[in-house]
Amino acid sequence: MSVNIKEMQIAGVEDLLAEDPEDIPIYEPADIVAEGPEDAFTDESEDFRIPKWRPGAKIAVIAVSAAIILFAFIWEAAYSKGQAENFMNDPPRARSAVQDELGELDWVTQAFLPVNVYSRPGELLRSVNGIVIHYIGNPGTTAMQNRDYFANLAVTKETYASSSFIICLDGETLQCVPIDEMAYASNNRNSDTLSIELCHPDETGIFTDETYASAVRLTAWLCSCYGLSSGDVIRHYDVTGKICPKYFVENEDAWELFKADVEELID
Numbered sequence: 001m002s003v004n005i006k007e008m009q010i011a012g013v014e015d016l017l018a019e020d021p022e023d024i025p026i027y028e029p030a031d032i033v034a035e036g037p038e039d040a041f042t043d044e045s046e047d048f049r050i051p052k053w054r055p056g057a058k059i060a061v062i063a064v065s066a067a068i069i070l071f072a073f074i075w076e077a078a079y080s081k082g083q084a085e086n087f088m089n090d091p092p093r094a095r096s097a098v099q100d101e102l103g104e105l106d107w108v109t110q111a112f113l114p115v116n117v118y119s120r121p122g123e124l125l126r127s128v129n130g131i132v133i134h135y136i137g138n139p140g141t142t143a144m145q146n147r148d149y150f151a152n153l154a155v156t157k158e159t160y161a162s163s164s165f166i167i168c169l170d171g172e173t174l175q176c177v178p179i180d181e182m183a184y185a186s187n188n189r190n191s192d193t194l195s196i197e198l199c200h201p202d203e204t205g206i207f208t209d210e211t212y213a214s215a216v217r218l219t220a221w222l223c224s225c226y227g228l229s230s231g232d233v234i235r236h237y238d239v240t241g242k243i244c245p246k247y248f249v250e251n252e253d254a255w256e257l258f259k260a261d262v263e264e265l266i267d
Ligand SMILES: [Zn+2]
Pocket: 133, 134, 135, 185, 236, 242, 244, 245
């Protein structure tokens, strides 16, 4: 239907629209957009705008990201180098309060091994979750002889072995490795346990009363420090099945008695 201008003037726009809605001009979205993006977005559509990157901003983001990554690499390299130098110049020392307390005990003799990959790697323990009891396996030898054997591994390089403590036939208690460093005694439990080697007079592996008493005292003392119970005291045998400590593996009652004696002394 065609609209005569004259009629429009007479009838008025309202009347015309009411008569024939087909004549209402329809704006396509394309027409609106063509007028400029600002007009195409109402308040409601504001959130759906996709920001356009300016080329300068893109380059800036890439440059900053690259700088951060480069800095991380440089920092990591410098940190590793620093760690290595610290280790060479200043081998890790005891960092825990427990070591300070141990140093005060008149019944513990400190005879630390030199830092070396065969018996004292210098690695810090992350936590202490247990105490592992061993027997030295070399009848009649003293704590100091065994300590020297561990120290000499740095030269002989024949194996990897050591122990946090060694208790002698006469009950003397030697500490070979600082309390917060790893010793090589208990295989896969080296990293979260402390180890105590016990000397013994003969092949049966039975301990002297002095060795036994010192072992109970030291084990209980360590349990008290680390909040452990006698249930956290284990034999090397419980880790790997090795017959160690021989007497406590072959005499289960003696082992249970040892743990009960330790429990009694724990604070
Ligand atoms: Zn053992």
